[in-house]
Amino acid sequence: MPHLSFADRLKRAWADTRSLLCVGLDPLMNRMPLAFARSSQGVFEFNREIIAATAPYACAFKPQIAHYSALEAEDQLKRTIDWIREHYPGHLVILDAKRGDIESTARFYAVEAFERYEAHAVTLNPYLGISSLKPFLDYPDRGCFVLCRTSNADSAEFQLQGDPPLYLQIASRMAGWRGKEKSLGLVAGATWPEDLGRIRQQAPNLPILVPGIGTQQGDLVATLEHGLNIEGNGLIINVTRSLIYSSTASDFCERVNAKAAELSGRINRIRDSIRSQKKTGGS
């Protein structure tokens, strides 16, 4: 599928997997099950097990790049993404890198994400402005998730400046970017579900990557109520630490598999219930 747009590929992944769940792949040496070597090779093997255990219940994987660069494990990040592309071709890989620089430099970050690692999508920081995003949008089959309202507790200090607040200006700017509708997405934390709702109003058609429902204790029901689009999808709900470090014992694959099944099932039950409420004229 070389020329399928990112948006179309994502819609297909949502439909084929019947899941909105995204699994973060952030290797932490001190939390990996004891069976894996504390090495670069161990990181890949851990990821491969997590991927196998969660793929039936996930539409996407999200490796966070700093976890690899801190370990000098660029090779294992590449191997992990290659592995997903080869063995799970319907799943998406979102490289969480939050890059942002002037246009001439952003071109090199785009090469890193899309040519070196061959991610389907990347997360981007918009602080430098629209021109800093453009080099990534030159790849017509890839996706760009632009930070809006991040999940951390103190994200309001800078993201709520301005009127309308900066995060909403960013959302509406991205939603209105002609010709890039099939490449753009947003990032909004599950910890601020009402702001997620405001973002959804500004950007009814963009996919939103939502971190924060696990360790950061975002509200899953409110996230779905505020964030789903009119088709009952539109969200990529990421979980990392609370899922992939469910156990360090030999049963970890079963535990992670069961937890992913439970979580994806819960998401689907909530969205079915929201959909049927809407059909019966509930608010």
Place this chain on the structure above:
Amino acid sequence: MPHLSFADRLKRAWADTRSLLCVGLDPLMNRMPLAFARSSQGVFEFNREIIAATAPYACAFKPQIAHYSALEAEDQLKRTIDWIREHYPGHLVILDAKRGDIESTARFYAVEAFERYEAHAVTLNPYLGISSLKPFLDYPDRGCFVLCRTSNADSAEFQLQGDPPLYLQIASRMAGWRGKEKSLGLVAGATWPEDLGRIRQQAPNLPILVPGIGTQQGDLVATLEHGLNIEGNGLIINVTRSLIYSSTASDFCERVNAKAAELSGRINRIRDSIRSQKKTGGS
């Protein structure tokens, strides 16, 4: 000097080199002199020549990380920084990475910049908030240059939101961060010298890294007039492409050397003139 603060080390570099100039080390395969192999090894050899040619006239070097990661040249970035630390121990290395993520992830970016690459300082994107900067400030002898007002033409769109505008809120927040005075700095482009002056007013004592006087055509005189601190320094003026790609011929070392000398000399003449104007009571 293991426990010298970043601020003290920078002051020493300014004094010892009598220069405010910072040289960007951004390898571009298509612009490197023809004598260098178009390879990872060629990148290091190019950097080594640029460093030798400019060190007498510079206080710092600034490798931009995307230029290395796009080439899979992490090893050459590391070698370049090691080379500077070993052969030019009075000079500073600022890793231009513009990282920004939630605190738990930022810890890994800090490991990347300060432990893996052993940079003296790093550039950071503050969009996620204060907590995203903290892990970098846990390294008491390293510096953090926080993006304020970037040099690109469209930086106003998001950076001027709010009242006072966001970039000034960031400047005053950094200037007021108790106990971190010797670790923090700001980034402000030479393309907006009046805003640089506003930043200097908010942050009289922080060093400011200033890109944009070369290819981006920022105004050097206005930059110094607005940006110098009361001691007549406080600025790290970066030049990259317009300096290091002065020539692709065999005379490139001489050309780069002469250009660095000319630029550093020009900066010093301007600041001497500003200083003497201030002493004689000029505005």
